[in-house]
Amino acid sequence: MRTRGAFVEGVAAGAPFLLVILPFGALFGVVATEAGLDLMQTFALTSLVIAGASQFALVQMLSDGAPAALAVLTALAVNLRMAMYSASLTPHLGKAPLWVRALAAYFLVDQAYAAAIARYSRRPDEPLPRKIAFYFGVLLPVVPVWFLGTLAGATLGARIPPEYALDFAVPITFVAIVAPMLRSLPNLAAAFVASAAALALAWAPYGSGLLLASAAGMGAGAAVELALERRRPAPEAQDERRNAA
């Protein structure tokens, strides 16, 4: 089976996430239980949404007594970044059968996106079945562990001592995902502009600042890439120019 190798490589790429997803899931289980959700409710939320930050946002707002519609809209805004993940994966997975795309979309978590796009950027011409196999390979150690972590946190119910600073496992993970990608000028520009804009827009309603800052970062990356290309044209571009002359 020629896709097995890609699936196994996906599992290997997803495995390191386990170390942060397990405590993060457990933390959500604890928070949800403390907010008064029972085990079934906690599990339903975590398995229907599979997006930690938005789950925290929803539980926080509902237990603060916010209107359900407002809580849902806020949590959805937190997840809007996934539309960009969806768009970014489409050139690679867009030709897959509809049910495969639907399944891939249901489980499109940050970690799956990060691992998959890193691989697809390195090997853009890999055949579709291998790209699909890699994607679901990444999910194998990620999604069940998220469910298990949540259940563990909810059933143990024990407080995770604050001195473990597990709140910071999430930001650290995001930094660790991005840092290895910061090896070109356009990527550095994108990251710098996006962070600066996100800090400057911190007053904006939650989610909207994130979207504006992301758009600014993407624009900066694309602009720097264009500027670099103009200064030092790629070989194909030079050929085109010669042909045109």
Place this chain on the structure above:
Amino acid sequence: MTPIPDSVFWSATLALGLGTFLIRFSFLGLIGGRPMPGWAMRLLRYVPTAVLPALVAPLIAWPAAAGGQIDPARLAGAAAALMVGAFSGRMLGAVVAGMGALYAAQALMG
């Protein structure tokens, strides 16, 4: 914290689940195998290095666990993760370095 009524919880959870799926499915579902235009691809190349820093910068600058105040230990952890990740290219090493630096800084500052 007030208890969340069952009806509120279930309607909110189903709405968030459905909405999140639609967001994730948006482009994968609608566009299918059609190629994306070049300018779109140029922008999309920078999705990860724009969205994740935008998401994470406020979490690092004003962590909720520190009451939304700047916290030197968490800044040190983030800086360590960034440096180790950028220079080694290894994600897990960056996580370990980041959490390690955070614990070390917390221990030092008591």
